[in-house]
Amino acid sequence: xxxxRSQILLTRKRLMSSFSYASQLTFFDVPVAEPVVNVAxxxxxxxxxxxxxxxxxxxxxxxxxxxxxxxxxxFIEPFVGGGIIGLTVAFEQLASRVLLVERDDxxxxxxxxxxxxxxxxxxxxxxxxFDLTHEHVLKELETRSASTKQKAxxxxxxxxxFHGGIMAPGSSLIKNGEAGRGLRSRWYPMTLARxxxxxxxxxxxxxxxxxxxxxxxxxxxGRDGAAFFIDPPYTAGGKRAGSRLYxxxxxxxxxxxxxxxxxxxxxxxxxxxxxxxxTLALQHGFKTRTVAMKNTHHAHMTELLIGRDLGWSE
Ligand SMILES: C[S@@+](CC[C@H](N)C(=O)[O-])C[C@H]1O[C@@H](n2cnc3c(N)ncnc32)[C@H](O)[C@@H]1O
Numbered sequence: 001x002x003x004x005r006s007q008i009l010l011t012r013k014r015l016m017s018s019f020s021y022a023s024q025l026t027f028f029d030v031p032v033a034e035p036v037v038n039v040a041x042x043x044x045x046x047x048x049x050x051x052x053x054x055x056x057x058x059x060x061x062x063x064x065x066x067x068x069x070x071x072x073x074x075f076i077e078p079f080v081g082g083g084i085i086g087l088t089v090a091f092e093q094l095a096s097r098v099l100l101v102e103r104d105d106x107x108x109x110x111x112x113x114x115x116x117x118x119x120x121x122x123x124x125x126x127x128x129x130f131d132l133t134h135e136h137v138l139k140e141l142e143t144r145s146a147s148t149k150q151k152a153x154x155x156x157x158x159x160x161x162f163h164g165g166i167m168a169p170g171s172s173l174i175k176n177g178e179a180g181r182g183l184r185s186r187w188y189p190m191t192l193a194r195x196x197x198x199x200x201x202x203x204x205x206x207x208x209x210x211x212x213x214x215x216x217x218x219x220x221x222g223r224d225g226a227a228f229f230i231d232p233p234y235t236a237g238g239k240r241a242g243s244r245l246y247x248x249x250x251x252x253x254x255x256x257x258x259x260x261x262x263x264x265x266x267x268x269x270x271x272x273x274x275x276x277x278x279t280l281a282l283q284h285g286f287k288t289r290t291v292a293m294k295n296t297h298h299a300h301m302t303e304l305l306i307g308r309d310l311g312w313s314e
Contacts, residue, residue, distance in 0.1 A: 042084075045091060045199070047156055047192045048110070049165035050082025051245040054231055056293045057270060058088050060305070060313060061229060064268050065094045067312035072265060073225035074099060078213030079232050081107065081246075086229070090202045095227060098206045099220075101213045103248045106155040106167055108210035113152035115208055120200040124193035126153045132187050137161055137173065160186045168247045214255060221262040228267040232256055234274075253277070257284045269306040281306045289313055 042058045054061075065072065075095035077086040080102045090098045102108050113119045126149075130136070140157055143150070155167065161183050162171045174183055199206075209216060213232070220226050233249040235242035242249040257280045260267050271277045273290055281288045287310045290302050305313065 043088075043091075044084075045087040045195055046082040046084045047114075047195045048082030048107075048159055049186055050084075050159075051164055051166050052231070052233070052242075053082045053084055054270065055084045057291075057303075058084065060291070061085050061088065061268065062092070062094065064266075064307070064312050065089070065227065068227070068266060070225060070265075071095065072227035073097065074220070074223060074227070076216065076220055076226055076228045077101065078217050078228065078230060079251075080111070080208075081231070083111070085231070086206070087199065087202075089229075090205050091198075093205075096205070099209065099216070100206060101209045101211060101216045103210070103212055104167075104246065105210065106151065106158070106247075108208070109148045109151035110155050111208040112210070113149045114196055114199045115203045115206055116149075117203075119149040119152075120196060120203070122149055123152055123156070124196045127156065127192050127196070128189050130157070130189070132161075132184055134173075134183055137183060156192065160192075164245075166245055168245060168249075170244065214252065214259065217256070217259040218262075221259055222264050224264060226263070226265040228260070228263060228265070230256060230260065230267055230269040232269075232271070234272050234277075254280060257281070257286075260284070260286070267307060271304045271306065273302040273304045277304060277306075 039056050042055050044055065046053070065075075072095035074097050075086065075089045076099045077083065078101045080086055080100040083100055086098045086100045089095050100111060102111060110123075113123050130140075130153075137157060141154060143154065145151070158167050159165045161173055163174055164171070165186070174185060213230075217228065217230070220228075232251045232253065233242040233246045234253075235249050256269075260269060261284050269286075278288055281304075286306050286308060289305045289310045291305060293301055293303050
């Protein structure tokens with residue numbers, strides 16, 4: 001895995017020499033971005049405030065799934081994080097079943113608890129009854145209880161009271177927050193409880209695996225009627241945020257592309273725009289398209305969509 005970047009650069013040189021100047025510009029120069037999606041029009045369904053969350057991509061995912069000549073029998077999200085895409089697919093019945101995968105045990109605890117018959121309501125109640133003060137948050141986060149539901153509560157608490165929703169080592173508590181609300185600026189107990197209870201209503205259609213997304217990708221690639229939304233943590237290019245945002249951020253990207261190539265149904269992948277990712281996509285014969293988005297600091301960023309056929313996005 002260590003040498004994958006140098007291998008990509010080499011392949012990129014080869015690919016570049018085989019394209020005309022015009023196609024080099026199309027593939028490798030500053031991309032032309034599409035208009036920014038209005039996130040306010042998308043129902044928020046996840047209790048997470050997830051770094052790198054894809055709420056802004058929801059309209060595109062709907063477009064993609066509705067463009068297919070078949071309704072997916074299984075929708076798989078191997079790097080689920082806050083899961084807004086998988087939840088939207090479940091709520092809007094865009095696939096018969098949804099399978100979510102996450103490696104981070106804190107995040108996994110939340111999914112397991114929300115999808116559990118017994119503990120979903122416990123989590124909603126725990127959030128509603130928690131008296132959020134600086135002292136109570138610190139005390140709760142110091143607790144080392146092993147139960148999954150308590151771990152889930154701590155993960156939500158951390159996600160909602162730490163800078164940028166970042167739960168990875170090195171993150172810290174919000175100090176001033178929005179409108180002087182400090183620690184409480186992202187703590188909306190009623191809204192969180194409502195979202196958690198709503199997830200209970202669709203839980204029969206959702207399965208969750210705590211584990212490696214690549215292993216699940218490998219296992220289900222050949223599955224007839226499966227559609228995959230692949231949003232891996234991305235750390236290429238040195239300064240990319242992935243390593244700061246997620247506890248697990250080291251992923252074998254060329255392997256993801258190799259596995260995507262084996263998918264029998266269809267897939268949509270998304271990455272921060274980076275030349276080496278475009279190169280990987282070209283190497284595998286995939287199409288790429290750039291879309292504009294605003295990050296949580298309202299800065300305009302360019303994201304890359306990758307698929308076998310992105311005709312639906314025009
Ligand atoms: C870019 S984020 C996904 C964000 C998600 N699409 C959303 O809207 O919230 C990538 C996620 O992959 C998880 N992850 C990292 N390595 C993984 C692995 N090998 N298998 C499964 N999940 C992994 C990270 O913990 C992180 O939650």
